[in-house]
Amino acid sequence: MPETDIPPxxxxxxxxxxxxxxxxxxxxxxxxxxxxxxMGPAFIASxxxxxxxxxxxxxxxxxxxxxxxxxVIVASNLTAMLIQSLAAKLGIATGLNLAEQCxxxxxxxxxxxxxxxxxxxxxxxxxxxxxxAAVGFNLLFNIPLWLAGILTAxxxxxxxxxxxxxxxxxxxxxxxxxxxxxxSYLLETILDKPNWGELAYHSxxxxxxxxxxxxxxxxxxxxxxxxxxxxxxxxxTQGRIVVKDPRQLKRLFRFEMIDVLxxxxxxxxxxxxxxxxxxxxxxKHGMTDVGTLEVAHRTLEPLLGxxxxxxFAISLLASGLSSSAxxxxxxxxxxxxxxxxKIPVWIRRLITIIPSLIVISLGLDPTRTLxxxxxxxxxxxxxxxxxxxxxxxxxxxMGVLVNxxxxxxxxxIAAALILALNVFLVYQVFITxx
Numbered sequence: 124m125p126e127t128d129i130p131p132x133x134x135x136x137x138x139x140x141x142x143x144x145x146x147x148x149x150x151x152x153x154x155x156x157x158x159x160x161x162m163g164p165a166f167i168a169s170x171x172x173x174x175x176x177x178x179x180x181x182x183x184x185x186x187x188x189x190x191x192x193x194x195v196i197v198a199s200n201l202t203a204m205l206i207q208s209l210a211a212k213l214g215i216a217t218g219l220n221l222a223e224q225c226x227x228x229x230x231x232x233x234x235x236x237x238x239x240x241x242x243x244x245x246x247x248x249x250x251x252x253x254x255x256a257a258v259g260f261n262l263l264f265n266i267p268l269w270l271a272g273i274l275t276a277x278x279x280x281x282x283x284x285x286x287x288x289x290x291x292x293x294x295x296x297x298x299x300x301x302x303x304x305x306x307s308y309l310l311e312t313i314l315d316k317p318n319w320g321e322l323a324y325h326s327x328x329x330x331x332x333x334x335x336x337x338x339x340x341x342x343x344x345x346x347x348x349x350x351x352x353x354x355x356x357x358x359x360t361q362g363r364i365v366v367k368d369p370r371q372l373k374r375l376f377r378f379e380m381i382d383v384l385x386x387x388x389x390x391x392x393x394x395x396x397x398x399x400x401x402x403x404x405x406x407k408h409g410m411t412d413v414g415t416l417e418v419a420h421r422t423l424e425p426l427l428g429x430x431x432x433x434x435f436a437i438s439l440l441a442s443g444l445s446s447s448a449x450x451x452x453x454x455x456x457x458x459x460x461x462x463x464x465k466i467p468v469w470i471r472r473l474i475t476i477i478p479s480l481i482v483i484s485l486g487l488d489p490t491r492t493l494x495x496x497x498x499x500x501x502x503x504x505x506x507x508x509x510x511x512x513x514x515x516x517x518x519x520x521m522g523v524l525v526n527x528x529x530x531x532x533x534x535x536i537a538a539a540l541i542l543a544l545n546v547f548l549v550y551q552v553f554i555t556x557x
Contacts, residue, residue, distance in 0.1 A: 142364045145378070146371045161378035163294035164359035165386035166301060167449055168207055171248075171352035172200070172390035173304055174446035175255020176496060177343075178416060178439060181394055184339045185401025186413040188332050190318075190325040193398060195340045197326050199347040200391035202537045204383055206508065209515045209526070209534060210353045211379045214360035215372065216524035217514075221357040221507065222460020224514050237506050238461035241350065244503035245454040246478055248351050251496040252450050253279075253479035254489045255416075256443025262420050262436035272483050275443065276476055282448040283468055300445035305389055307438030308396035314427045315403035322399060341544045347394070348541055349500060350507035351453035357511075358456040369523040376524055416489065451475065504545055508538045 142160035145152070184192045214220055219227070222241075226234050253275055260271035285293040331337050360379060366372055404427060405413045413419055416439065424432040451472050459465045482492050514520050516531040526534070 139364055142375075142378075143366070146364075146366055146374050158378065158381055161364070161375070162382050162385070163298070164211065164356060164363065164379070165207060165382040166298045166389075167294060167359060167452075168210070168352045168356040169386040169390040170297060170301060170442075170446045170449045171349040171355075172203060172347055172387065173301065173393045173442055174248075174252050174349075175258070175416075175439060175443050176251040176500075177347065177394055178255065178397060178442065180339065180343045181397035182401045182405075182413065182416070182419050184336075184343055185398035185403075186405035186419075187339065187411050188336050189402040189406040190321050190399070191330050191332050191336060192340050192343060193322065193325040193395060194327060194329050195343050196347075196391065196394045196398060198329075199344045200387055200394065202541065203348055203390070204387040205530075205534055205537060206348060206353060206511070207356050207387060208380055208383050209511050209530075210356040211360045211383060212376055212521070212524050213511065213515055214357040214362075215376055215379060216521045218361055218365065220361050220456060220460050221354050221511055221514070222457050224520070225510055226461055226463065228514075234461050238457065240503055240506055241354070241457045241461070242454070244350050244500055245450060245457065246475055247496045247499035248349065248450045248453070249447060249475040250479050250482065250492065252443050252446040253476065254443075254482060254492060256440055256447055257479075257483065258416050258489050259436055259440025259443050262417065263433070263440060268483050268489075269480075272476075272480055275447065276472070278444050279447045279451065280469060280472060282444065283451055283472065297445050297449065300441040301389070303441040304438045304445075305393050307434045307441070308393050308400065310434055311400045311427075311431060311438075312396045312403075314431050315400055317399050317403040326395070337547075341547050343394075344541060344544050348504065348508075350503035351450060351457070353507040353511060354457050354460070355449065355453040358460070372523055505542055508541065512538060 138160045141152075141156075145157045145160065181196070184195075210221065213224065217224065222238075225237055229237070253272065256275040256278070257268055257271040260266060260274050261268050264271075266274075282293075282296055285296055331340065364375060366375055401413070401419070404423060405411065405419075420432050420435050420439075423435055451468060454471055454475065455465065455468060458471075482489075512526075512531060512534050515524075515534075516526045518525045
């Protein structure tokens with residue numbers, strides 16, 4: 124039985140039974156009914172790819188450089204699909220999540236160090252997500268940011284309370300919140316009336332426009348590939364549907380790949396829509412200095428009408444609430460995996476709220492705080508991506524789901540590029556002071 128505190132498969136009853144039918148090829152259901160039991164884990168993990176940190180980097184990128192950096196979003200999300208597919212595969216093949224694998228294969232001092240770094244990452248993650256949701260409440264209801272922070276904490280507790288009822292209720296709420304963000308930005312994009320020809324060109328042609336565009340491109344990548352989402356996804360698949368037959372394992376992974384493609388594809392479209400919105404409204408009208416979420420919200424109203432600013436605030440709120448809940452889940456998975464210990468989720472939530480409340484009480488700039496939090500996340504990336512690749516390439520760990528050598532090579536190249544870009548981002552922020 125998996126050690127993680129993620130609810131076991133027995134709590135989702137009919138979903139597992141249907142999935143096992145499909146895997147044993149005895150089901151006569153239609154293709155949609157066959158796919159649905161496997162959908163969910165990647166949608167929860169994908170929340171990390173459309174969190175408030177993405178709002179900050181995408182809006183700044185679109186406002187300053189128009190559609191130029193669209194290709195960065197496309198490339199980074201394709202990379203995310205690859206990395207998340209490996210995370211899902213690790214949980215399916217081994218029945219253990221990434222943190223548990225690290226505990227089993229690395230020395231105690233290394234494991235303690237990794238856990239400590241991942242806790243810092245978890246706090247940085249929660250900082251971005253908590254503040255984003257608080258800003259959403261603040262923009263929607265015009266209430267003080269401190270009160271918005273308290274409302275965010277209460278709402279997150281309620282969402283996390285669904286865990287006791289199993290996977291499906293939690294997955295349904297998280298997927299609904301992700302859908303709110305997606306629909307919001309679909310409406311924003313329609314209102315924007317972007318130049319579709321330019322949009323298509325910049326989606327596939329790599330271009331930069333000076334050193335600042337390189338910095339923002341790096342920030343977009345840093346806000347896209349999140350270390351905590353890698354650990355969480357491996358836990359979400361480890362005990363959800365358990366099969367041992369090699370043929371069924373391969374079929375299960377193929378179905379999980381559909382989940383990854385749908386979820387990460389949606390996240391990619393939402394991120395592109397964020398940048399498109401900023402490019403078609405701010406850059407197009409010469410408003411290249413729009414750099415904060417509050418300013419973006421206010422300036423949308425005269426350009427696109429009152430509805431658009433409400434849509435923006437609702438999408439930011441949905442993004443912050445869903446990603447805050449997911450961040451707390453990831454923190455639980457990492458502590459249990461590395462240390463074989465757990466604390467009540469409400470205690471963890473209270474602990475990770477403290478830095479966010481301090482930032483709010485000090486009156487620090489929320490958007491700048493979001494960007495800095497993404498830099499902190501970059502420190503945790505090597506401790507998630509490198510072990511993931513090392514484990515999934517080993518036959519004695521993965522069995523029939525071991526990586527093809529080409530997959531390992533491609534993942535290694537992607538990891539090297541991600542890490543290099545994040546080192547550059549840290550250098551720019553802390554050394555040159557950009």
